[in-house]
Amino acid sequence: MKRNYELATAWRIVRQEGVVSLVKKFFLYLRQMRDARRFAAERRGLRPEPAAVVDFSASVCGGLIRPQQARSEILQLATLVCDRKPKTVVEVGTATGGTLFIWCALAAPEATIVSVDLPAGIHGGGYPAWKTPLYQSFAAPGQRLHLLRRDSHDPDTVREVEALLSAKQVDFLFLDGDHSYEGVKKDYELYAPLVAPGGVIAFHDVCKHVAELDCHVDRFWNEIKQGRRHQEFIENADQGSCGIGVLFV
Numbered sequence: 001m002k003r004n005y006e007l008a009t010a011w012r013i014v015r016q017e018g019v020v021s022l023v024k025k026f027f028l029y030l031r032q033m034r035d036a037r038r039f040a041a042e043r044r045g046l047r048p049e050p051a052a053v054v055d056f057s058a059s060v061c062g063g064l065i066r067p068q069q070a071r072s073e074i075l076q077l078a079t080l081v082c083d084r085k086p087k088t089v090v091e092v093g094t095a096t097g098g099t100l101f102i103w104c105a106l107a108a109p110e111a112t113i114v115s116v117d118l119p120a121g122i123h124g125g126g127y128p129a130w131k132t133p134l135y136q137s138f139a140a141p142g143q144r145l146h147l148l149r150r151d152s153h154d155p156d157t158v159r160e161v162e163a164l165l166s167a168k169q170v171d172f173l174f175l176d177g178d179h180s181y182e183g184v185k186k187d188y189e190l191y192a193p194l195v196a197p198g199g200v201i202a203f204h205d206v207c208k209h210v211a212e213l214d215c216h217v218d219r220f221w222n223e224i225k226q227g228r229r230h231q232e233f234i235e236n237a238d239q240g241s242c243g244i245g246v247l248f249v
């Protein structure tokens with residue numbers, strides 16, 4: 001059964017955080033709908049340069065699209081993406097759209113970009129339908145951006161991603177969806193075969209997380225990186241969250 005995003009999210013907030021939190025988030029939600037109208041004007045004149053793009057994504061419209069990343073780490077990954085100018089990008093985990101904005105701003109001007117997120121998914125909760133036009137506006141005129149609001153683990157989603165790429169292999173794959181051990185492993189198994197030789201796979205949240213976050217990407221990352229050419233962007237190994245791991249295919 002397809003559930004309404006807003007109702008499912010409201011119910012989750014009430015269960016996990018209580019009614020007061022729901023009321024506060026409702027007003028934040030209304031403020032975001034208002035702020036989104038300023039986005040296009042604020043973006044005008046933004047230089048396609050990693051630091052400018054990362055800082056813009058974190059601060060525009062009161063944090064409307066703020067990426068869920070540590071600045072120094074995402075800046076290093078943004079620089080890598082900018083240097084490589086990927087023509088095909090696949091992201092699992094759109095959420096607030098922060099990382100998606102960075103990929104669109106720094107990928108090739110003719111890139112095909114696909115971002116997948118499951119409404120009310122774990123580790124972030126997806127995004128409401130009204131944000132779709134905002135995210136679509138991230139694409140440059142020559143880029144094609146496809147937003148799939150569905151489960152990345154569903155084999156039909158993988159088939160749809162392949163169809164949208166029109167037989168092209170992926171230059172840059174960013175895995176930032178389900179952070180459970182089984183979840184990230186499944187995303188890797190399903191999407192890594194689409195990556196081109198010479199391409200890059202980046203994982204977010206490779207640091208050991210504090211237990212409450214129920215995030216075990218670190219376990220999978222420590223297995224998969226063995227014997228492979230890789231790089232880590234980690235501000236502080238004891239930070240208890242974040243950390244980016246990059247595999248060179």
Ligand SMILES: C[S@@+](CC[C@H](N)C(=O)[O-])C[C@H]1O[C@@H](n2cnc3c(N)ncnc32)[C@H](O)[C@@H]1O
Pocket residue numbers: 066067068069092093094095096097098099100116117118119120121122123124125126127150151152153176177178179
């Ligand atoms: C940590 S957030 C992504 C943050 C985003 N990349 C950023 O930093 O701007 C993780 C997202 O993954 C989504 N997610 C969780 N499980 C998923 C699944 N099976 N399929 C697709 N998306 C999923 C959640 O709904 C959530 O919005």
